[in-house]
Structure formats: structure tokens, C-alpha cells
Amino acid sequence: MLFYLLEVRVKNMKNVLSIAGSDCSAGAGIQADLKTFVANGVYGMTVITSLTAQNPQKVKMLEDVSIEMLEKQTEAIFDVMEVSAVKIGMLNSKENGEVIYEKLLKYKAKNIVLDPVMIATSGNSLIKDETKDFLVNKLFKIVDIITPNLDETKEIVKIILNNENIENIDSIEKMKNYGKVIADFTKKWVLIKGGHLSNSAVDILMNKDEIYILEGEKISSNNTHGTGCSLSSAIASNLAKSYSMLDSVKKAKNFVLSSIKNSVDFGEIAGTVNQMGEIYKNIDIEKLY
Numbered sequence: 640m641l642f643y644l645l646e647v648r649v650k651n652m653k654n655v656l657s658i659a660g661s662d663c664s665a666g667a668g669i670q671a672d673l674k675t676f677v678a679n680g681v682y683g684m685t686v687i688t689s690l691t692a693q694n695p696q697k698v699k700m701l702e703d704v705s706i707e708m709l710e711k712q713t714e715a716i717f718d719v720m721e722v723s724a725v726k727i728g729m730l731n732s733k734e735n736g737e738v739i740y741e742k743l744l745k746y747k748a749k750n751i752v753l754d755p756v757m758i759a760t761s762g763n764s765l766i767k768d769e770t771k772d773f774l775v776n777k778l779f780k781i782v783d784i785i786t787p788n789l790d791e792t793k794e795i796v797k798i799i800l801n802n803e804n805i806e807n808i809d810s811i812e813k814m815k816n817y818g819k820v821i822a823d824f825t826k827k828w829v830l831i832k833g834g835h836l837s838n839s840a841v842d843i844l845m846n847k848d849e850i851y852i853l854e855g856e857k858i859s860s861n862n863t864h865g866t867g868c869s870l871s872s873a874i875a876s877n878l879a880k881s882y883s884m885l886d887s888v889k890k891a892k893n894f895v896l897s898s899i900k901n902s903v904d905f906g907e908i909a910g911t912v913n914q915m916g917e918i919y920k921n922i923d924i925e926k927l928y
């Protein structure tokens with residue numbers, strides 16, 4: 640009897656790398672990034688910066704990987720793989736930040752999206768203070784876009800202006816002003832995420848010459864763990880596929896919106912976004928295999 644093995648390969652799939660922390664409950668971090676890559680049709684890879692023992696309520700423990708382990712993971716990828724875009728998430732220690740900085744320069748990495756992760760959804764800090772300075776003064780200068788939320792924007796502006804007394808961001812006007820400080824300082828694209836504004840869900844995309852006000856649908860949900868990670872990873876996926884920065888961000892926003900609308904509910908505790916939600920609605924998995 641003859642068996643024919645039919646091998647179907649996905650042609651021209653772009654490779655995208657996430658350099659980020661692990662969230663064992665898989666709502667955020669590299670786990671969210673990998674799900675985002677799958678849902679966006681790119682081949683996802685991961686370099687892990689830190690392990691966290693956490694659930695949606697609390698980070699119980701955080702441990703950075705060693706410098707050598709971080710170096711080896713990065714080399715293992717870049718030595719042999721084509722990398723069409725990079726997303727950077729949690730970077731706790733400055734030493735780990737320095738490794739990433741050197742490697743990205745060495746390998747001439749392109750399409751770099753930096754999510755300046757500072758605080759977990761549960762409220763625990765995911766970055767050392769000295770690393771914040773390193774991000775702003777070094778890493779920001781070699782990436783293509785930075786995607787801070789309102790609290791992170793405030794922290795970044797404090798560092799750039801060397802002023803502790805920066806007001807909270809409570810309006811679109813302030814988002815624009817603070818965004819301009821960051822864009823002028825870095826000469827890069829900045830996406831200020833306004834999801835935490837009380838009455839709107841406007842994001843502002845800008846660089847030193849252009850500004851786009853991106854209106855969003857505000858949906859009240861308790862299941863938003865992973866939105867920031869998913870957004871930055873989706874932007875990286877779109878850049879890898881050669882979309883412009885504006886289109887990459889707009890498509891990523893649509894993706895996150897549908898991931899929130901299809902979120903996973905864990906009952907009492909906060910739920911998480913479901914990156915595969917839209918796809919699941921359109922296919923019957925039981926019939927596939």
C-alpha cells in the first residue's frame with residue numbers, strides 16, 4: 640500500500656522575535672506575545688529576560704536570567720535565523736538591558752518595537768529604577784517605536800526633563816504634549832496608549848513631524864490582562880509584513896480590540912485577552928484534524 644505524505648509549508652512566513660519576561664499564567668509577557676504572533680500569521684520566537692511566578696492577582700517571584708543565558712539565547716536566534724521584526728517587553732535589570740542593546744546593534748536588528756513595561760497589571764514593579772534611565776537614554780535611541788501607557792509616559796517624561804514634579808496625564812492635550820517631549824528627545828515614533836483615560840480610548844501616534852489621533856472603542860472589561868504585550872507584538876508582526884508604521888498600529892489596535900471582545904474569563908479573578916478569539920469564531924477546530 641502506498642502512503643503519500645503531503646507536506647504543506649507556509650511560504651514566506653516572516654520571523655518575529657519577542658525579547659521579554661515570562662508570565663506563567665500566560666496572560667501577558669512572552670506567552671501573550673507568542674499567541675499574538677500565531678494569530679497574526681508570523682513565526683514567533685522568544686528570548687526570555689526574566690521568569691515571573693505570577694497569576695492575574697499577584698507576582699509572587701521574579702528572577703532575571705543570567706547575562707550569559709541572555710547572550711546565548713540572542714545569539715542562537717540571530718546567528719542563523721532571519722529576524723524581520725523585534726518586540727522588546729519586560730527588562731528588569733540594567734545589565735540585561737545592556738546585553739540586548741549591544742546584540743541588537745551587532746546584528747543590525749530592524750523594525751524594533753519597545754514596550755517600556757514598568758508595572759504588572761496586578762500592581763507589582765517589573766523594572767529596576769536604574770533600568771528606566773538606561774531605557775530612556777540608550778535603548779530608546781535604537782528602536783523604531785516606543786509604546787508607553789499613561790503611567791509609563793509620565794515616568795519617561797520625568798527622566799527626560801529631569802523633573803520629579805510631572806502632572807498625571809488626564810487629557811488628550813497632555814498626552815500630545817508629553818508625547819512630543821518623548822518624540823523630540825528620541826526622534827522615534829511614539830504611541831501613547833490612552834486606554835486608562837477615564838472617558839475615552841484614544842491613542843496618539845507621533846514622531847517629531849507627524850501626529851495621528853487614533854480613536855478607539857472604549858469597552859469596559861475586567862479581562863484586559865495582556866493588552867499592552869499583545870499590541871506591541873502585533874505592531875511588530877505588521878512591520879515584519881512591511882506595513883507602514885501608521886497601518887501597523889491601526890491594524891494592531893483592531894486586533895487587540897477583538898482580543899478583548901473575545902476575552903477569556905476566569906470567574907472571580909481578572910481574565911485575559913484571547914488573541915485567537917476572532918479566528919476561533921471563523922473556523923471549527925473539531926473538523927480540522
Ligand code: PXL
Nearest residue numbers: 660661662667668729759760
Ligand atoms: O503587561 C506587562 C507585562 C509584561 N511582561 C510580563 C508581565 C506583564 C504584566 O503582568 O507579567 C512578564
